[in-house]
Amino acid sequence: MRNILITGGAGFIGSHAVAHFLTHYSDYTIINLDKLSYAASIENMATFASHPRYIFVKGDISDSALIDKLFVDYDISGVIHFAAESHVDNSIHQPDIFVKTNIVGTFTLLEAARKYWKNNTTNRFHHISTDEVYGSLGMDGFFSEDSPYAPNSPYSASKASADHLVRSYFKTYGLNVVITNCSNNYGPHQHKEKLIPTIIRNALNNLPIPIYGNGKNVRDWLFVKDHCLAIDKVFHHAKTGEQFNIGGNQELSNIELATLICKLLNEFRPLAKGKDYCSLLQFVSDRPGHDFRYAINSQKIQQQLGWHALTDFISGLNQTLNFYCALT
Numbered sequence: 032m033r034n035i036l037i038t039g040g041a042g043f044i045g046s047h048a049v050a051h052f053l054t055h056y057s058d059y060t061i062i063n064l065d066k067l068s069y070a071a072s073i074e075n076m077a078t079f080a081s082h083p084r085y086i087f088v089k090g091d092i093s094d095s096a097l098i099d100k101l102f103v104d105y106d107i108s109g110v111i112h113f114a115a116e117s118h119v120d121n122s123i124h125q126p127d128i129f130v131k132t133n134i135v136g137t138f139t140l141l142e143a144a145r146k147y148w149k150n151n152t153t154n155r156f157h158h159i160s161t162d163e164v165y166g167s168l169g170m171d172g173f174f175s176e177d178s179p180y181a182p183n184s185p186y187s188a189s190k191a192s193a194d195h196l197v198r199s200y201f202k203t204y205g206l207n208v209v210i211t212n213c214s215n216n217y218g219p220h221q222h223k224e225k226l227i228p229t230i231i232r233n234a235l236n237n238l239p240i241p242i243y244g245n246g247k248n249v250r251d252w253l254f255v256k257d258h259c260l261a262i263d264k265v266f267h268h269a270k271t272g273e274q275f276n277i278g279g280n281q282e283l284s285n286i287e288l289a290t291l292i293c294k295l296l297n298e299f300r301p302l303a304k305g306k307d308y309c310s311l312l313q314f315v316s317d318r319p320g321h322d323f324r325y326a327i328n329s330q331k332i333q334q335q336l337g338w339h340a341l342t343d344f345i346s347g348l349n350q351t352l353n354f355y356c357a358l359t
């Protein structure tokens with residue numbers, strides 16, 4: 032039996048990951064530490080809340096006394112660290128909480144692992160990060176694991192800082208760490224503030240669908256369950272100290288994405304008098320420091336660990352639409 036600490040398991044990706052590890056590893060007990068911020072949702076945990084190998088702890092990752100106690104009480108032998116402030120727009124208006132959670136919180140977890148695991152090199156600390164640490168691309172090229180860090184928002188800067196701390200605990204203390212940097216995730220249970228839920232919700236409520244700037248900014252989209260499969264591969268099979276980029280090879284500009292969702296909704300839930308959801312699209316002032324394009328080269332994880340995305344984009348979007356349409 033292994034006791035694995037998952038942080039942020041009441042959020043979007045973390046809740047999918049808790050479900051994944053409970054389903055696929057019958058010898059794992061999952062301790063989910065989440066402070067239940069505004070971004071968390073009790074419903075995200077509904078499918079596993081009463082699972083016999085699941086324990087929920089409400090608390091803050093920067094509370095060192097609590098983290099130390101969890102390591103001792105549950106004899107934690109692995110950490111998969113999702114908990115973060117995750118919304119770029121919020122980081123522009125309130126950067127301090129991003130520094131506290133994303134940097135100090137990660138440091139607190141690393142310190143507990145270092146103290147409690149001592150010279151154990153089997154127990155693994157997996158840090159979940161973002162491709163946004165690499166900054167912005169032009170029309171061409173892809174981020175690789177060798178791309179220089181160039182974060183542009185307080186969010187991406189705080190994630191980049193955390194990545195550097197994690198790396199330093201490997202180089203300095205020999206802690207068994209791995210880092211994954213993933214592109215934009217989509218799927219059921221994402222918080223309503225994010226782009227795809229906003230497009231769907233506003234469309235279904237007949238409200239303007241806001242698109243930043245000229246809508247030409249490009250993102251690479253990955254279905255959340257494919258991200259969990261990649262994390263599984265890296266957590267179990269990657270070499271210590273390694274870093275992997277994870278992407279869906281599914282690039283779209285924001286306006287292309289919004290138009291596609293509107294077209295799917297035209298079929299899925301037609302409006303009266305043949306009105307097109309696309310008529311709700313509305314360009315709004317751009318986000319300050321808005322990165323133009325992210326695109327991921329996932330060759331390393333594909334070649335070394337045999338991972339590739341399984342869900343095609345339309346099927347993933349349909350699953351996502353089903354979820355949000357059932358709520359509205």
Ligand SMILES: NC(=O)c1ccc[n+]([C@@H]2O[C@H](COP(=O)([O-])OP(=O)(O)OC[C@H]3O[C@@H](n4cnc5c(N)ncnc54)[C@H](O)[C@@H]3O)[C@@H](O)[C@H]2O)c1
Pocket residue numbers: 038039040041042043044045064065066067068069070071072090091092093112113114115116117118132136159160161162190212213214215216217221222
């Ligand atoms: N969503 C994406 O597209 C994406 C892409 C790449 C990487 N990531 C990374 O994946 C991770 C999860 O992202 P998400 O979209 O699921 O985020 P989310 O905002 O949906 O969930 C974050 C969770 O962390 C919890 N949390 C926040 N601060 C905490 C604290 N101080 N202590 C304990 N719990 C705390 C929240 O309550 C919430 O449940 C983040 O580290 C993010 O940087 C996200």
